Amino acid sequence: MKTSNSPIGDAPVLVPGHRVLPGERINFGRPMLRAFGFRIDLRVVVTAGIVTLLALGCGFLGLLLGEFSLTPGEVFQGLFGQADRRIVNTVVAEWRAPRIIAGIVLGAGLGISGAVFQSLTRNPLGSPDIIGFSTGAYTGGIVTIIVFGSSFVSTAFGAIIGGLLTAIVVYLLTWKGGVQGFRLIIVGIALTAMLNAFNTWLIMRADLDLAMAAATWGAGTLNGMGWSTLLPAAIGTVLLGLGCGLFSRGLGTLELGDDTAKALGVRNEPVRAGLILVAVALVAVVTAAAGPIAFVALAAPQIGRRIAKSQGTSLLSAAAVGALLLVAADLIAQHALGETQLPVGVVTVCIGGIYLIWLLIQEARKAQ
Amino acid sequence: MSITPDTTDATPDTTDTTSTAASAPAPLAARNLDLAYDQRHVVADLDVEIAPGKFTVIVGPNACGKSTLLRALARLMTPTKGTVLLDGGNIAKLKTKQIAKRLGLLPQTSIAPDGITVAELVARGRHPHQSFLKQWTEQDEVAVLTALRATNTEELSSRQVDELSGGQRQRVWVAMVLAQETPLMLLDEPTTFLDLAFQIDLLDLFAQLNHEHGHTLVAVLHDLNQACRYADEIIAMKNGAIVAQGAPAEIITTELVHQVFGIECTVIDDPVTGAPMIVPGKPKKTFADR
Numbered sequence: 001m002k003t004s005n006s007p008i009g010d011a012p013v014l015v016p017g018h019r020v021l022p023g024e025r026i027n028f029g030r031p032m033l034r035a036f037g038f039r040i041d042l043r044v045v046v047t048a049g050i051v052t053l054l055a056l057g058c059g060f061l062g063l064l065l066g067e068f069s070l071t072p073g074e075v076f077q078g079l080f081g082q083a084d085r086r087i088v089n090t091v092v093a094e095w096r097a098p099r100i101i102a103g104i105v106l107g108a109g110l111g112i113s114g115a116v117f118q119s120l121t122r123n124p125l126g127s128p129d130i131i132g133f134s135t136g137a138y139t140g141g142i143v144t145i146i147v148f149g150s151s152f153v154s155t156a157f158g159a160i161i162g163g164l165l166t167a168i169v170v171y172l173l174t175w176k177g178g179v180q181g182f183r184l185i186i187v188g189i190a191l192t193a194m195l196n197a198f199n200t201w202l203i204m205r206a207d208l209d210l211a212m213a214a215a216t217w218g219a220g221t222l223n224g225m226g227w228s229t230l231l232p233a234a235i236g237t238v239l240l241g242l243g244c245g246l247f248s249r250g251l252g253t254l255e256l257g258d259d260t261a262k263a264l265g266v267r268n269e270p271v272r273a274g275l276i277l278v279a280v281a282l283v284a285v286v287t288a289a290a291g292p293i294a295f296v297a298l299a300a301p302q303i304g305r306r307i308a309k310s311q312g313t314s315l316l317s318a319a320a321v322g323a324l325l326l327v328a329a330d331l332i333a334q335h336a337l338g339e340t341q342l343p344v345g346v347v348t349v350c351i352g353g354i355y356l357i358w359l360l361i362q363e364a365r366k367a368q
Numbered sequence: 369m370s371i372t373p374d375t376t377d378a379t380p381d382t383t384d385t386t387s388t389a390a391s392a393p394a395p396l397a398a399r400n401l402d403l404a405y406d407q408r409h410v411v412a413d414l415d416v417e418i419a420p421g422k423f424t425v426i427v428g429p430n431a432c433g434k435s436t437l438l439r440a441l442a443r444l445m446t447p448t449k450g451t452v453l454l455d456g457g458n459i460a461k462l463k464t465k466q467i468a469k470r471l472g473l474l475p476q477t478s479i480a481p482d483g484i485t486v487a488e489l490v491a492r493g494r495h496p497h498q499s500f501l502k503q504w505t506e507q508d509e510v511a512v513l514t515a516l517r518a519t520n521t522e523e524l525s526s527r528q529v530d531e532l533s534g535g536q537r538q539r540v541w542v543a544m545v546l547a548q549e550t551p552l553m554l555l556d557e558p559t560t561f562l563d564l565a566f567q568i569d570l571l572d573l574f575a576q577l578n579h580e581h582g583h584t585l586v587a588v589l590h591d592l593n594q595a596c597r598y599a600d601e602i603i604a605m606k607n608g609a610i611v612a613q614g615a616p617a618e619i620i621t622t623e624l625v626h627q628v629f630g631i632e633c634t635v636i637d638d639p640v641t642g643a644p645m646i647v648p649g650k651p652k653k654t655f656a657d658r
Contacts, residue, residue: 020513028487029526039491039504122479246500253495259444259475264548265468265496311488312481 030309044308044317051307051320055107058327059100063092065335098230099222103327103344105230106222106286107296109237111304111322112244112315113286114297116279119251119313120272121181124359127298128163128283131188134294135195136166137280137287142202142214150213152229156236156288163284166191167276220293220345222330233289240282245315247275252312293345295352296325302359395420395455395552395584396441396471402449403436403608410436411608413450418552423578423585425595428605429629434588435476435556437605441586442473442554454552468496472550476557478541480529486540487525490515493547515546518581519573535566542573553577555587559594567591571598592629596620596643604628620644 031042063075068091070078077083078092114127121131128134140162141155148154170191174184199218203211216223244251250271254261262268283297303325304310304317326344329351333342394417403411410433418424418441426434439445441452443459452459454471472493480489493515494508516522519539524532529540538558545553555574559567575598577583589595595602596616604612604619606628612619625633625646632649 020510020517024509024513026487026491026509026512026516027522027525029485034504034509037502037505039508249495249498249500249503253492255479255481256489256492257475257477257479259473260478262444262464263442263468263471263473263475263545264493265465267464309483311484 041308041310041314044310044314047308048304048314048316048320051304051317051324055104055320055324055327058324058331059104062100062103062327062331062334063096065331066091066096094226098227099225099330100327101234102222102225102230102290103330104323105234105237106290106293107300107323107326108319109241109282109286109322110293110296110326111300111318111320112241113279113282114299114322115301115304115313115315115318116244116251116275117297118301119255120275121184122255123181123185124302125185125298125363126181126188127301128279129292129294129297130192131185132166132170132192132195133163133188133280133283134287134292134297135192135199137163137284138218138292139195139199139202140165140284141217141288142199142206145210145214146202146206150210152232152288156232156285159288160281160284163280163287164277166195167280171276216343217291219343220291220348221343222290222326222333223341223343225290229289233285236285237282240278240285241315241319243278244275244282247271247278248313248315251275255312291343291345293326293348295348295355296322296329298359299352299355300325393420393456394418394453396586397453398437398441398450399453400450401437401440401447401452403433403440403445404448405436409608411440414608414610416603416610416613418584418586419601420584421578421582422600423575423587423598424601424603425599426586426588426603426605427590427592427595427628428611432605433608434603434605436608438554438556438586438588442471443467444473444475465496468548468550470550470552472545472548472553474541474545474553474555474558476560480537482530484529485525486521486527486529486532486543487512487516489529489540490521490525490543490547493544496548511549512547515543518546518577519543535562535569538562538566538570539573542570546577551582552584553586555585557588557590559589559591567594574598592620592625592646593638596645597638597641616643620646 033040033042060075064070064072068087070088070092074083074088075092078088079097081089081093083089083092117128117131118124118126120126137159140158140160143162144155144158170184170188173187174180176183203214203218206214250266253264253266254268254272256264258268286293300322301313301318304314304321307321308314308317310317325348329347330344333344333347336342396418398414398416401411401414402409414437416437426438428434436445440447443452443464446460454462454467459467490512491508494511497508498504513522516525519542521536521539521543524536524540529537532540542558558574559570562570571594574585574587578585599616601614602616602619603610604624611628612624620635622633622635625631625635634647634649635644636647637643638645
């Protein structure tokens, strides 16, 4: 039994009659794996594993399909550069693989950042694509392209700065002795509209080549994704995603309300600011690589939560579902209209639009 | 409740706990405390000491600053002047996680995340004892089970919090604070919005936690008679100042009630507990009587 240094700390922690016998376990009502100082919800892990396998399956399909149709054997050989025909190596390793990996990694990143913001705002509408952070990152990206020309690293920095500035403006406009979720969403939606207008104006003013590049990118696309863009983007996404994971305990406790979280020893404002910083950077890196892809961040955490029946926010589920959504949407974007390739953002907007309408109806019902 | 014979350092003898604790310094105190919301002063130059091992209840009319004082004692509010002392140390200088191991709080409003189960919510109370690499240990398991049993919520453990009744839900939140294993617990209007049966149920639970677990409790309550019945010590507040502090039998008088609440009353002995009991004076005449 434990004692503390408090003068009254010698109070008995366990009461006779409430004694817990060695090996007695809490009934969580669901299978839990307890090992190595962790308690893992098996349903969350298993469903995330299945969803990840599905995403990999879609990815494999993406490697097979295309103008240049390949057999599964050729894909495997191509991946390791062992195919007999040189062109197969190029098609698989240089053209198709980066795009698939981008779909999986960037999709997971969007899922995580969506989960973080929905948790912080305590509202399923509070995802970065709705509250303006994606649009702000896009603005930062365009400005950088116009001023400095387009290289991934500079665009990414521009996007991060744009995203953070937007976050600061939204935060300040929302601040009223603390940040309240619903206010933040309304302010964010208004700012998104203004930024969209500004983006359009920027593109119209720019010269044609840059404008064309910015506009395609603006719909959110994985077309033409190559290793030079993917590598830094993927590394950034993975690191920032892990960063969110480090904060996840604080995130879960903040969901209980600010007073309770503070009483439980969470440094509310630093933890919140840290989470916002990392999650905005995450969106910005994804946006710099693939443009503002809408609705993945909005839908993935909610779908993940329903599949896993998770308690509170599960970043793992959100990441897995985000990866599946983006890879699957990109598969549709690439192959649904035969020769014509759509930007993946168009597909996510179509699917996500339906989801958003359903979500709004649900929220309106709850409000009644 | 059965008493297991093999208790080592658990002391079933409560009088013993109280007498040793009485000589100890105040676990929680405030010195020259000024509290304000923006420019509105709520509490000015207040000094208070919380008695160790006792159940202290703060009473007073609406807007007298009692909840504000409790929030300041729980470091949820930064004083404009003065200090709050936890075990003699300035609470503003202590790490919030260290405070959370000694001081628990049941706030007026908490949010249960959608779909969260009772066990999972109570487990969140272990936050101050955990770290990134030590997220769940045997101690966590024992503390949560103990908290569930002490609040009689173990059989609800796999149920969702949002499908419980108000009284059950409040018990679960108490269990969460208990799982935190703090010797000090602050309760901000814990019985508000509950019907009478649940109020008594919960107050009995607090009394039990105080007597048997040795927790020092500080609660804000609205009902003066309940305060007299359950408290070892009452702090009566008005206009942001403490009017009286002491055992109910010593301080609760007709004059004090008139001074604090502005009502005429008679104070009699509670026929059941012998504690003072307030019977308000004659109701005002109705229109029909005039």
